[in-house]
Amino acid sequence: xxxxxxxxxxxxxxxxxxxxxxxxxxxxxxxxxxxxxxxxxxxxxxxxxxxxxxxxxxxxxxxxxxxxxxxxxxxxxxxxxxxxxxxxxxxxxxxxxxxxxxxxxxxxxxxxxxxxxxxx
Numbered sequence: 001x002x003x004x005x006x007x008x009x010x011x012x013x014x015x016x017x018x019x020x021x022x023x024x025x026x027x028x029x030x031x032x033x034x035x036x037x038x039x040x041x042x043x044x045x046x047x048x049x050x051x052x053x054x055x056x057x058x059x060x061x062x063x064x065x066x067x068x069x070x071x072x073x074x075x076x077x078x079x080x081x082x083x084x085x086x087x088x089x090x091x092x093x094x095x096x097x098x099x100x101x102x103x104x105x106x107x108x109x110x111x112x113x114x115x116x117x118x119x120x
Contacts, residue, residue, distance in 0.1 A: 004077050011060060016069035029053055029062035029071055038082060051079050 019025050026032040030053030038049040052062030055073055063074045111117075 004081050008074060008078050010063075010072040010074050012073035014062075014071040014073075019069060019071060026071075029064075031062055031064045031071060034064075036079065036082065038078070049078075051082075 014025070014029075031050055034050040034052055036051040038051070040046060046065065047068070048066035050064045050066060052064065052071070054061050054076070057073065059076055060073050061076045061079060063072045064070070
């Protein structure tokens with residue numbers, strides 16, 4: 001998620017004067033009372049990011065920084081990352097071994113017969 005946030009770029013800007021001219025714009029963009037906010041903790045962190053509604057352009061949404069009067073159009077990728085559950089970020093592979101590195105596989109399992117554990 002952090003690498004996605006690092007490469008995230010604005011794809012359009014709605015200037016502050018346009019927002020101030022029509023106070024209803026923030027409500028229209030879903031930024032008057034945003035349902036989703038991202039606040040990073042640490043030094044050199046950006047201001048809180050407010051996520052608005054999806055834009056008419058596919059895969060884009062309205063975004064605003066807490067201390068900015070401008071509104072931006074940006075890709076929805078960061079919002080999609082935030083919506084993921086923690087387990088979706090986990091690597092599900094058991095090992096980094098590739099098929100080209102394997103010459104032979106041997107499976108061992110144990111079974112119980114008459115109360116005694118036997119290796120097969």
